[in-house]
Amino acid sequence: MLKHLSIQNFAIIDQLELDFHPGLTVLTGETGAGKSILIDAIALLLGDRASLDMIRFGCDSAIVEAEFVVQNARLRDELLRMGLHEDEDVLVIRRELSSKNKSLIQINKQNVTLSDLRMISLYLADIHSQFDTQRLINPQNYLELIDGFNLELTQTHLDDYRQSLSDLRQTVTELDRLYARHKAFLERKEVMEFQLNELHEAHLIADEYDQLRDQAKTLDNFDRVREQLTVIHGVLSDSTVTQSLYAARNAAQVLKNVSQEFNSIEERLAEHYYDLEDMGRDVSRKIEQMNYDPFELERIHERLFMLESLKKKYRLDIAQLIELQAEIETMLSDADSFDVHIEQCQKRVDDLFRDTITKADKLSKIRQEISLKIAKELKFVLSDLGLAHFQIEIAFHPDHPESFRDLSRLSQSGIDQIDFLISTNLGEPLKPLAKTASGGEMSRVMLGFKTIFIRSQKLSTMIFDEIDTGISGPIATQIARKMRQISENTQVLSITHIPQVVAKGMHHIHVEKHVRDGRTQASASYLNFDARIAEIAKMISGDHLSPSSLENAKELLLNS
Secondary structure (H helix, E strand, O other): OEEEEEEEEEOOEEEEEEEOOOOEEEEEOOOOOOHHHHHHHHHHHOOOOOOHHHEOOOOOEEEEEEEEEOOOHHHHHHHHHOOOOOOOOEEEEEEEEEOOOOOEEEEOOEEOOHHHHHHHHOOOEEEEEHHHHHHOOOHHHHHHHHHHHHHHHHHHHHHHHHHHHHHHHHHHHHHHHHHHHHHHHHHHHHHHHHHHHHHHHHOOOOOHHHHHHHHHHHHHOHHHHHHHHHHHHHHHHOHHHHHHHHHHHHHHHHHHHHOHHHHHHHHHHHHHHHHHHHHHHHHHHHHHHOOOOHHHHHHHHHHHHHHHHHHHHHOOOHHHHHHHHHHHHHHHHOHHHHHHHHHHHHHHHHHHHHHHHHHHHHHHHHHHHHHHHHHHHHHHHHHOOOOOOOEEEEEEOOOOOOOHHHHHHOEOOEOOOEEEEEEOOOOOOOEEHHHHOOHHHHHHHHHHHHHHHHHHHOOOEEEEEOOOOOOOHHHHHHHHHHHHHHOOOOEEEEEOOOHHHHHHOOEEEEEEEEEEOOEEEEEEEEOOHHHHHHHHHHHHHOOOOOHHHHHHHHHHHHHO
């Protein structure tokens, strides 16, 4: 139940503090006085999106805060789950809009998200406006209305269905990718087989290309290489060179015996002496092994030409060509696994499709059961609103797709397509609600929906925002009586222009605007008995108050 509302710098409201009470509270005032601004402020606390336009002109921020008494066990459980429940059964919601800093949402002084606030508000209060009545004639909103009567049950099954549908769609996408890859593979299979055969026949060896290039270069320069090796061998074989180096080494040994300072010189000379001997033997061996073979040179050039052609054709080096060969071998060897993967994925799709349809059918069955209860209770409620012959049938037309290829027929809401068929007059056939109900009937039907909705959700606060516009006479009296009846178990706030509804109110708030310091400001205050009579009299006869209109207003108030 809404206990207190505080508003600062919101629209044309500068500062406002209001206490609220159980029962039916009516809000009246001239058009544009600010009544709907109060409702907008409450709606903000129930999760409506904020806009910086809501901040009063010339101010940097706006604050809306309300204190609610927690009377719903479901709400207590939800607060405990979110870690927001305090010892007292009091819930404080605060929203601060700022043009300079980040706007804040707090529940019991803890920062929360907008989705958290909306979750809490499902169990806290509901605002019913003329727009909601218009929603009633739009079949796209029917499922939402039905689900709202047992939100915990339907939401659980709806979440299960949506998860299954999401899994199904993802798996179908995976299956389509497999088919696409398999098709692309088949289109390339012959090419890959040709490439693999070509690479196999090449007998590629890592580093072979560089080695062949060196061999070809040596053979192409055979005479020159042999001549230079002979020169090197002659130098290394010259006894004077080795004898001179040997003599230098002996001299270094003498120095080494004198001081360790000369150790490194002796070691290096000894190392070079033995290196020269080894080099001489290697060069000699190389000269002996050299053999010019024109056929071998031709074979090497042919091999290099073939390797160059492959590199140019594939635009890869030899190492990369070897990798490509391995990849093609793997792809071709895995070809048979495509069929296995597709078969396995197809089975998952079939299983998920059946599971999704099963969950959709279960959700539809639950909705149909809820709809039967709604129809039964609605007939009873509307009989109190002067529609004694009201009949309703909530017709379901489940749209079952024949296969997973018809996923477009599975919406996020399920498989149900429904219509509200009603008859308000005895002997008249059932017809779609959107095409048959008059304005007065529509208001009463929607009020009937809200009545049983409040009961099913155990809401502690219900707000009606000018839902009785255009209603008069006996219908207005019936609606007033029903609002008063609802308020016996649920706090009701109603913005109204109907005298009968005002008279039924247990509390009466008057909203007006005035100019102060060159700025328009809205204010709200409770009216006493005499002020209520005057307000009702204005509704009956306009601004000119006559003794008769005052008497009629007093009688209406006393009889309510």
